[in-house]
C-alpha cells in the first residue's frame with residue numbers, strides 16, 4: 001500500500017511533492033522518491049531513497065530538482081525489498097518516462113520476461129517496473145495517455161499510477177483500477193494523489209476517479225476518460241476537512257489527537273443523523289429502499305481488524321434490537337467461503353479507509369450473489385462506497401494514526417444508529433424505545449469526556465505495567481469484542497504479545513497463562529454478565545495474576561479484588577463498548593510511548609491494506 005502525489009502548475013514542484021508525500025506517509029513509508037520533468041534539458045530528474053520521507057527530503061535539499069511538473073511516491077513494499085533501486089518512480093530504458101504505482105501487478109513476471117525478450121532493460125525487482133516499460137513499448141507516435149491505456153490493458157491486478165514523460169512536459173497522466181486516486185483541482189495548477197490529505201494544503205476541490213478511469217492533467221485543466229477512451233464528466237467535491245484536521249493539533253502523536261477527538265466526532269455524528277424537528281433517524285447516502293430492508297432475512301457483517309471488532313459488537317446489537325440473524329466473518333475468510341447468501345441477505349461492510357482489498361473482494365462476491373450491500377465508511381468517495389448500494393459515512397475526519405481509534409467508536413455509533421433505524425422500519429422497535437436509547441446515546445460523548453479526564457491516571461497505570469512481556473484481555477458478551485480490540489491496540493503499536501479472549505473461555509486453556517509476570521485486563525462494566533466476570537477475576541487473583549479492571553463508576557466490589565481499576569460512567573449496557581475502549585486505547589498508547597515505539601507508524605503496518 002503506497003502513497004502517490006503528482007503536480008503540474010507554475011510553482012516549484014519539488015517542495016509541493018515532498019510536502020504532499022509527508023501527508024501520505026501513513027500509507028506506507030519504507031522508501032520514497034520523486035521525478036520531475038526538467039524542461040530545459042528535456043529529460044526527467046529522479047531522486048529516490050530507502051527509509052522515511054525525511055531522508056528523501058535531505059537528499060533533494062542537497063541535490064535539488066528544478067521543474068514545475070512531476071510525480072512522487074512513498075512505498076510500502078510488496079515486491080522487492082525497500083531499497084533505493086526498488087523505490088519509485090521507475091523509468092523506461094531511456095529515462096524519458098517515469099511511473100509511480102500503488103497496487104499489485106499479478107502477472108508481472110510474464111510481462112517482464114516478454115519485455116526483456118524485446119530488449120528492455122530492468123533495474124529493479126518490483127512489479128511496477130513492467131508498467132513503465134510497457135508504456136515505452138506503446139509510446140510510438142501516440143500521445144502519452146494512449147500508450148498508458150494500452151499498457152494498462154495488459155495488467156492483471158490492482159493499480160493507481162502517475163506518469164510523466166520528458167517528451168510531453170505539459171502533461172500528467174493518472175489511472176486507477178483497484179487502488180484509490182484523486183485529482184486535486186487548483187488555480188493554474190492540478191494535482192494527482194492517493195488520498196485527500198496530500199492536497200488539502202493546496203486545494204479543497206477534488207475529483208474522485210472511479211475504477212478503470214484515466215485522467216490527463218495540464219496546469220489549466222483536466223479530462224477523465226475510461227481506459228477504453230470514453231469521456232467521463234465528473235463534478236468536483238468540496239472537502240470540508242481543513243489542513244489542521246490532518247495535522248496533529250498540538251498532540252504528540254496523531255493517535256493521541258484522534259483518541260481525544262472521539263467525543264466531538266460522536267456528538268456530530270449523532271446530531272447529523274437525527275432530524276431536529278421529527279427526531280427521526282436518517283442516512284443521506286443510504287439508498288437501499290426501506291421495503292428491501294424490511295424483507296431482509298439475514299445480515300452478514302464483513303470487515304478486517306478493528307472494523308471487524310466493531311462488526312462483532314454490531315452483531316449483538318442487530319440481533320437484540322432488530323431480531324434478525326446476524327453473522328460475521330473477517331473479509332479474508334468471507335471472500336473465499338461458499339457463502340449461503342443471496343437477495344435475502346444484507347451485507348454490512350465496515351471499513352475506515354474503504355480501500356481494504358479483502359473487504360472490497362468480499363463485497364464484490366456478495367453482490368455477485370445478489371445480496372444488498374451497505375458500507376460503514378470514513379472516506380468520502382472511497383472505492384467501497386462507490387460499490388455499495390447504501391453508505392453510512394462516519395465522518396470521523398482523516399484518521400492518520402495507523403492504529404484505529406476514533407474510527408472504531410464512530411463505526412460503533414453509526415452501527416447503533418443503523419440498528420435503531422432498521423428495528424423501527426422492520427416494526428420490532430417502538431419509537432418510545434428508540435427515543436430512550438437515543439437519549440442515552442446522546443450522553444455517550446459526555447461520558448467519554450469524563451473518561452478522558454483520567455488520562456494522567458491511565459497513563460501512570462500503563463507506564464507501571466509497560467515492562468511486562470505479555471497481556472491478556474478478557475471480556476464477555478458485548479465486551480468480548482472490546483477485549484479483542486484492546487489486545488489489537490496494544491500489540492500493533494507496542495509489539496507486546498497480547499491476546500483478547502472471551503472470559504468464559506479462560507478454563508479452556510488461557511488460565512494456564514496466568515502468573516505474576518502477566519497483566520490481565522478484565523473488562524467488567526455493569527452488565528448481565530458482571531457476576532461471571534467477577535468469578536473470572538477471582539480465579540485470576542488466586543493464581544497471582546496482575547489484574548487491571550475496567551469497571552463502572554461506583555463499583556465497590558471490584559475494588560476488593562484489585563487496586564488497579566479504571567472507572568467508566570454508568571450507561572445502558574448496550575453502549576458500554578463505546579466507553580470501555582477509551583481506557584484500552586490510552587493504555588496501549590502510553591505503553592507504546594514508554595517503550596519508545598513509533599506510535600503513529602508502527603513497523604510492518606500500513607493504514608489501509610489495499611493488497612491481499
Ligand code: AGP
Pocket residue numbers: 304305306307350351352353354355356359402403404405492606607608609
Ligand atoms: C486497526 O488498528 C488496524 N490499523 C487494522 O486492523 C485496520 O482496522 C484494518 O486493516 C481494517 O482497515 P479498514 O477499516 O480501513 O478496512
